[in-house]
Amino acid sequence: MATDVNAAFAQEKAGQIEAVHDEARAFQERIDQGEIAPIGGDRYLVLTGWDEGETFTVRRNTQGRIEQILAQHGLDTTTGGAALYTTTPAWHGLGAVIPGGTTDIDDVLKLARIDWEVSKQPVLYEWVDDLRDATDRYVTVRTDTGDALGTVGGRYEVFQNRRVFEFLQDLVQHHDAVWESAGALRGGRKVFVTMRIPHSIVIDRGGLDDEIVLYLAAVNSHDGTSSAESIVTPWRIACGNTERFATRDAVHRWGIRHTKGGLSNLEEARRTLGLTLAYAKSFEAEENMFVRTELLVDDFHTLIDGLWPVGEDAKKRSKTFAQNRHDELDGMFREQARKLGRTAYAAERTITDFLDHRAGVVPRSLGEDLARAQRSLEGTNDDLKSQTHRKLLLLAR
Structure with a gap:
């Protein structure tokens, strides 16, 4: 599985x-x-x-x-088609699909419709009958369409699309990497490229065979709103949503400021990537330990009660809400146990699924509906996931 x-x-x-x-x-x-x-x-x-x-x-x-x-896929369509190359058809059915992929950067740039560059042009303003330069202010401009992408300062260094590919290629220290996906979002203001990391995480090899594929991705902005970023993530980026999810669920990330030499210092990035992959191997070992750790239903109840404690003096409404959550998690765990066995692994999968897709939110000023959607963007439940993993490690050991 x-x-x-x-x-x-x-x-x-x-x-x-x-x-x-x-x-x-x-x-x-x-x-x-x-x-x-x-x-x-x-x-x-x-x-x-x-x-x-x-x-x-x-x-x-x-x-x-x-x-x-x-x-709303969010892909750039300013050149008449969706700016996307991918090895696997995306849900929206757009872009250039190349089964098996390619190792040629220039081919990917062309297929993804991102074979253009960005220049910095001075910001001009009209004063009376005179046209003046705004001091230390520039507009980033696409060289193929002339579209303005953003406003930046004088120290801002443009990272060309091809250079971002070369950075990832140099980062993994081999030039035969298969590019999984690449494209542009929001009119070209943001560009992404993804490659698959060769070594997957496999939980319970020969049994469940639960494989978690990881990708190394770079996301670069041309509008001055954010740094470039490299991430290790389970998401293959193919639209605006998956770009957001890839960043949200990144195993690790490191930012690259738009300054001279920003893409040249590879040693720290390589060290970070090495630590991340080492962590992935450690995570794989821990998850396999969870698969071998039996967990009684009562132990699962103790786990969730510890994650969501309810005091004796809690109001009736709070106790009712807690009981409903307890019952829902109990049913989810029993369902997972039928597929994965009554184990610590099934318990972690249950809680992760609940936090990602079922947990309610406390209403805020923006309203409960929008708060629920914003929960995933803010990483509100990351701490509960970490607590769950630590508690299960104690049980497993």
Whole structure:
């Protein structure tokens, strides 16, 4: 059994679109159940599942029935097609798909429609009848379309798209890397490239054979809003959503400031990558230990009660909420145990799934619906996941 978040995302996306195409009633039921929320006009926000936080637009006919779901993939389309190269078809069906991939950087740049460069042009403003330069202010401009991407300072160094590929290639110290995906988002303001790390994490080899594939990705902005970033992640980037998820679920990341020499100092990046891969091997050993550690239902109850303690003086509403959560987790664990065995591994998978896709949120000023979507963006549950792992390690040892 393989844990492939990309396949799960695509499957859920297909199911989501198919469900709302069946009939308008099913769509309304998803709203009523808190899975999606209207955010104005014909736009909706996904609140649960692999595509939590995504927005999409619904087109209806004159009778009000749903005719089309337009997911917001976020890919650059300014040159007439989607700026995406990938080895595997994405959920939206866009881009250039090359099964098996290629090792040639120039081919990928062309297929991904990112074979353009960026220049810095001075910011000009009109004063009376005079055209003046804004001191130390520049506009980053695409050289193929002339589109302005952002405003930056004089010290800002443009990282050309090809240079980012070369950085990843040099980082892994071999030039036969197969590029998994590459493309541009938001009109070219953000560019990404992904390569697969050769060594996967395999949990219970020969048994569950639960494989976690990791990717090394670089995400570069041309608009001055963020540093370039390299990440190790289980996500293959193929749209705006998966770019966000890749960053959210990164095993490790390191930022690269847009300054001279920013992409030249590889030693620290290589050291960080080495530590990350060493951590991945350690994580694999710990997860395999969890597979071999039996866990009684009572032990699981003790675990979740420790993660979400409820004091004796808690209000009745809080106790009821806690009991409902306890019952839901109990049912999820029993279901996981039927597939994975009654083990510490099944317990961790249960809690992770609950936190990622089912846990409620405390209403905030922006409203409960938006708060639920924002939970994943802010990493609110990361600490609970770490606590779960540490507690299970104590049990396993």
